[in-house]
Amino acid sequence: MFLLNRGKAIVLSCASISQASYYTTAKRLDENYTHFGYKTVKTEEKAGRVLDVFSSVASKYDMMNDVMSGGLHRLWKDRMIQKLNPDNKAVLLDCAGGTGDIAFRFVNYVERQHSQFTDHPNVTVCDINNDILEVGKSRALERGVSLNWVCSNAEELPFPDQSFTCYTIAFGIRNCTNISKVLQEAYRVLRPGGRFVCLEFSHVSNPILSKIYDTYSFQVIPVMGEVIAGDWNSYQYLVESIRKFPAADEFKQMISNVGFKVVAYEPLTFGTCAIHSGFRLK
């Protein structure tokens, strides 16, 4: 698979990774290297590798999401939009949102709570991976919904300053090489009064539950990935990247650091994931 075929990456010995290290926070060895799951890779290579992961999972993405989370991911995403509580004047940028899950929920929510959008919904879906965007586009066609689709890296958005009133990113930010850059870009493209909402995997605080969660993640999920999607390595990467992502408080601090105010988070399902929120005030 792609992980083992890339020649230039330096690979940390997996034999030394024990249960205890599942909670190590992201360690950068030096400016030129970063983490890719439990592997250490050249920083400039990470984006390409993330692309490969999602190209190969695009077609079975939704089935795996349902099977892995037992359908819970639908509730988590519902809660995210409920928290955002948009009205029909909202202008949304949904990043890493290729298949459209968040975008469609946004449209449904506004149309249910408020009146119809005057024109077509002001929603832009952005993703680094074209394959996933194509899946989203075909779904939008089926539903008769007209959205904007842009292929771009969240660290360098092709939009002018202050273009949006809402910015969402669901289960995408942990895959970005430079999280602070993503947050800075989010701040830049939001208008004053605009809101940043991020749904992402977090750390389960209860020690017994977290042991069960770890066992499930490492013993079962890659097997499911192999059987359902024929892709062990992508799901091994997924469960490792969840552990490498900063804990909720640290992430909250990172969001504050780029200028967002009233930053808060809401853990969901015992901390399996969390919704972080912040406002750009000026």
Next chain:
Amino acid sequence: MVSLYPHHIPVTTFQRVLLGIGSSVAALQDPYRHDMVAVCGETTASSALEHMKKKMENNATGTRILKEKPRISSSSVDLKVLRGLPPNTLGRQYVDMLNKYQITPDSRLPVKFVDDPEHAYVLQRYREIHDFNHLLLEQPTNLRGEVAVKWFEAIQTTLPMCWLAAIGGLARLSKKRRKLILQRDLLWVIPAAKEAKFFMNIYFEERLQDDLDDIREELGIQIPKSRN
């Protein structure tokens, strides 16, 4: 757990059991999931692979194959040269078969879930020479032909996945075809499998220019003249 060869994915016992169950369910539900058939084979193979390895170690050519670890792919087998060989040679028959059934030497999946690298090679080699077995036994690549070849391989290798395919394949055949294969093909394939030399000990890459009948005679495979 360290990766010991390209594509190797080390797994815990718990994962191995789950994989075995999951892949067999997936393979039964959709036999076109070749990757699940492969994974199922890998999770059940271990003692058979040791048996196969020993049979190779007891033979001079087998030992050499284990040492050199040749791989069959479109880059290791020159199809252009093979096309120019006389009609009854192994090489010419091989390239004709590839053309007829629109298959390539590269279609075999790499072994992932076998932990011993020597065993992994043996299983990989088995996958890659399967096409040659079709030629040795003069069996087409339809279901009936596959079942016949699987019976031969099951008896010689003892691989559980071969037995599953041999018996399962038999069950999937139509009543008419099953009767045909039981009363005709298997009547000679089964004794041939028991008496013939171990097919994994043929260095196929070195025999491409040889006459197929000579190779069959050397192995001890006798195909009955009148089969219709």
